[in-house]
Amino acid sequence: MSTNRVRVVVTGLGATTPLGGDVASSWSALLAGRSGVRNLTADWVDLVPVRFAAEAAVDPSEVLPRPEARRLDRAEQFALIAARQAWIDAGTPKVDSERLGVVVGSGIGGITTVLSAYDTFKEKGWSRLSPFTVPMLMPNGAAGWIGLEFGATAGVHATVSACATGAESIGYGIEMIRSGRADVVVAGGTEAAIHPLNVGSFAAMRAMSTRNDEPQRASRPFDKNRDGFVLGEGSGIVVLESEEHAKARGARIYAVAAGVGYSADAHHIAQPEPTGAGIMLAMRRALANSGLAPEDVHHINAHATSTPAGDVVEASAVQQVIGTHPLITATKSMTGHLLGGAGGIESVFTILSLGERIVPATVNIDDLDDGVEVDIVRDEPRKLPQGQIAAINNSFGFGGHNVAVAFTTA
Amino acid sequence: MALTEQDVLAGLGKIVNEITGIPASEVTPEKSFVDDLDIDSLSMVEIAVAAQDEFGVEIPDDQLKHLKTVKDVIGFIQN
Secondary structure, eight states: SSSSOOOEEEEEEEEEBOOOOOOHHHHHHTTTOOOOOOEOTTTTTGGSSEEEBOOOOOOOHHOOOOHHHSSSOOHHHHHHHHHHHHHHHOOOOOGGGGGEEEEEEEOOOOHHHHHHHHHHHHHOOOGGGGGGGGHHHHHHHHHHHHHHHTOOOOOEEEOGGGGGGGHHHHHHHHHHTTTTSEEEEEEEHHHHHHHHHHHHOOOOTTTTTOOOTTTGOOTTTTTOOOOBBBOOOOEEEEEEEEEHHHTTTOOOEEEEEEEEEEEOSSSOSSSSSSOOHHHHHHHHHHHHHHHGGOOOOOEEOOOOOSTTEEEEEEHHHHHHHHHSSSSEOOOHHHHOOGGHHHHHHHHHHHHHHHHHHHEEEBOOOBBOTOOOSSSSOBBSEEEEEESOOEEEEEEEEEEEEEEEEEEEEE | OOOHHHHHHHHHHHHHHHOOOOOOGGGGTTTTTTTTTOOOHHHHHHHHHHHHHHHOOOOHHHHHTTOHHHHHHHHHHHH
């Protein structure tokens, strides 16, 4: 472990999810085992084979003033809401703007804007396009708006790695502080992709659950009868800060953002590599990067999306690299899969699990799949031990991206 | 029927409020869109398109850049 490196801590959390419009409501719903999955009521639902999703519990247009909402894509709206919450939660830090950065990405970007703008273009012509169409559709738009909001001039970045985006953003944020480029970084992920084109396209990959008669039972990571993921939407954002900066201003510290590990599968554009080699490499690197030993890790918020191909490979990779002792949960069983937002909200949940020493249960596991030999938290939340412990948030994405972010207790 | 200055001002105030959130009461004839109301060029394009719909008067881009104040826009629409 390199001991002379800048330590990075987490001082603020923000989220708007299918379970609640903020961190507290989302977290209490998770602990209560409530599902955020609902039947879709949109008029397009009969055009696609999936008639449910995990829509945001609070519509962002109810939170933002209308003039602001109309110039932001829905994914940008979620991110700005979560970032403002995180910033307030961090105590609105006083920081030199040249020492403040943003890293917030999205898996798909402003896709609903692209599609509705193209309808406008075809029906009414170019002159009726909103002059904000480009900043609404660009995948770095959320990062840009957050940078404007807080006056961040150290650098505003947007990582794009499909469903690993949120975790990769947090990893990049940790590195930004460690490398000396910033003292404070607002980092996370966002997504708003519940649209028939996306649902149809994911369904064309046979990646989505079609359990239309039991939507709240559809997201069932590690269960033998899982049949695909459930699409969710929302954003999770954290405020990362050098320990020195946080302590100097007397900030509350949730956890230490101890390190990150990345790898790529180089196997298939969308399918998991069956031995889990890439996942194991990312986790080993996260341990090395954090100066942690496998036995330090007591909790893992798994990527586990409820697809037949992925979950068991991840469980096996965890078993090989970390062991069978950590308490593992798959919060996607309740939130659905937020794609680029997943790593954001799941890092928030991982940090809360460490802080409150409790791990929410994975719901919908009726029959644990063969080959899952790790300790999955089921039925009821379980307590984490006292003392200095670590946790990992895993996130993987189409394209073969693997990211593991490690946190330790404050 | 010719639009009165009051009609246009009221309509413009509504449009500016809808697009920028600035209270319609602050949209008074002598105000500059950029300097007084802090409206950026992208929002000005939105306002111009909305004003075209509201008043049925096309505002070409080469004219729009000369319309600095609320009074300028009112005058353009009335003429």
